[in-house]
Amino acid sequence: MKGKKLNGTVIVTYRCNARCTMCNRYKCPSKPEEELSIETIKKLPKMYFTNITGGEPFIREDLPDIVRELCKKSDRIVISTNGFFTERIIELCKEFPNVGIRISIEGLEETNNKIRGLEDGFNKGYLTLKKLVEMGHPDVGFGMTVQDANAKDLVPLYDLSNELNMEFATASLHNSFYFVESKNIIKDRLMVSKEFEKLINKLLESNSPKKWFRAYFNHGLINYIFSQKRLLPCDMAFDTFFIDPYGDVMPCNGTKEKQVMGNLNDQSWEEIWNSKQAEEVRNTVRHCNRQCWMIGSVSPAMHKYIWIPALWVIKHKFLRFFKKQKYSMFENKIVRDFRDGKVTKEELDKCSTCDMYCNVNDGLSEQSREQLQRKSGEEIVEEDIANQMKNKNN
Numbered sequence: 001m002k003g004k005k006l007n008g009t010v011i012v013t014y015r016c017n018a019r020c021t022m023c024n025r026y027k028c029p030s031k032p033e034e035e036l037s038i039e040t041i042k043k044l045p046k047m048y049f050t051n052i053t054g055g056e057p058f059i060r061e062d063l064p065d066i067v068r069e070l071c072k073k074s075d076r077i078v079i080s081t082n083g084f085f086t087e088r089i090i091e092l093c094k095e096f097p098n099v100g101i102r103i104s105i106e107g108l109e110e111t112n113n114k115i116r117g118l119e120d121g122f123n124k125g126y127l128t129l130k131k132l133v134e135m136g137h138p139d140v141g142f143g144m145t146v147q148d149a150n151a152k153d154l155v156p157l158y159d160l161s162n163e164l165n166m167e168f169a170t171a172s173l174h175n176s177f178y179f180v181e182s183k184n185i186i187k188d189r190l191m192v193s194k195e196f197e198k199l200i201n202k203l204l205e206s207n208s209p210k211k212w213f214r215a216y217f218n219h220g221l222i223n224y225i226f227s228q229k230r231l232l233p234c235d236m237a238f239d240t241f242f243i244d245p246y247g248d249v250m251p252c253n254g255t256k257e258k259q260v261m262g263n264l265n266d267q268s269w270e271e272i273w274n275s276k277q278a279e280e281v282r283n284t285v286r287h288c289n290r291q292c293w294m295i296g297s298v299s300p301a302m303h304k305y306i307w308i309p310a311l312w313v314i315k316h317k318f319l320r321f322f323k324k325q326k327y328s329m330f331e332n333k334i335v336r337d338f339r340d341g342k343v344t345k346e347e348l349d350k351c352s353t354c355d356m357y358c359n360v361n362d363g364l365s366e367q368s369r370e371q372l373q374r375k376s377g378e379e380i381v382e383e384d385i386a387n388q389m390k391n392k393n394n
């Protein structure tokens with residue numbers, strides 16, 4: 001494995017200032033003093049792509065130091081953020097003009113603020129995006145987690161991203177320890193799929209091959225919300241990894257319980273990657289039936305099994321061009337079966353990862369969890385941010 005570049009996601013913190021309806025991470029923050037240190041980050045392997053995420057990564061005041069270290073190891077870095085800390089984002093982009101920024105916007109103004117739970121969240125996120133575009137930052141985009149409440153905003157937001165000449169990334173609801181959530185589920189699958197269908201057709205009609213492959217990704221999302229087997233194998237932990245704020249190296253963020261291959265605070269990268277424990281985790285990945293369809297696990301698979309999305313793209317471009325035939329969500333057998341009453345909503349719900357009675361594992365350390373006995377996660381993070389602002393003004 002030595003020498004081979006990997007695809008990594010670095011979860012720099014579990015602290016978050018938002019209150020998203022589909023993610024309870026904000027209730028379960030990590031303790032700042034336990035979060036990944038620069039020394040641990042130095043031990044990460046060479047990567048061809050690194051995603052920095054949280055929680056909200058810009059809560060960490062030392063994020064520029066982290067990025068500086070990761071720049072030495074990774075060909076490309078993208079930071080996922082809720083866009084709230086405009087000034088910090090702008091400052092970081094001035095220092096690192098090649099770093100990509102993805103701001104999650106969950107719909108047009110009213111919908112976004114309702115889902116994200118951040119007062120004025122849409123305007124803040126949008127302002128950050130506009131400022132980045134104005135300063136000519138080359139790699140800016142936004143991401144949206146599509147659900148019943150915001151599906152109707154999917155195409156308008158895509159149009160907005162085009163107007164601003166930005167990347168537009170989609171996801172849908174997932175359950176896992178990472179989101180501290182087990183109750184996420186799409187209720188009106190046909191309505192949400194219809195909106196994906198519109199987006200897929202817009203992407204296919206564009207002149208950008210990148211967008212045609214995005215169309216395939218969104219086709220996979222329809223398949224996912226109907227709880228079907230993934231369109232591509234999941235090879236997490238083989239050439240892709242996640243690391244959490246405590247230094248635990250994991251295959252992904254989609255598992256029900258946290259799966260740990262080793263700890264980078266205590267071990268070297270080679271020790272972890274070649275360990276028996278890592279092999280055991282790879283074995284569970286081989287038999288995993290959660291069928292996630294998130295960009296972190298799908299993008300490497302789309303590169304590895306490129307002929308599968310490529311054939312899909314060729315077929316649909318051909319049908320559009322020669323037969324004037326648009327993509328239809330009913331090309332998925334399961335969608336037809338559902339429409340025709342051959343499969344019920346209850347049957348599909350049963351196949352999903354949604355579990356209304358599950359006791360969710362939050363993946364926190366003992367110490368981080370202990371602080372929740374005195375205060376709520378929201379209070380802890382609010383105080384934390386207030387202190388950061390106070391110190392800055394002094």
Ligand code: SF4
Binds near residue numbers: 017022023025082
């Ligand atoms: S989805 Fe992201 S922004 Fe929303 S609460 Fe979870 S970590 Fe925070």
Ligand code: SF4
Binds near residue numbers: 235252288
């Ligand atoms: S399907 Fe893949 S990404 Fe999802 S939980 Fe299983 S191993 Fe992780």
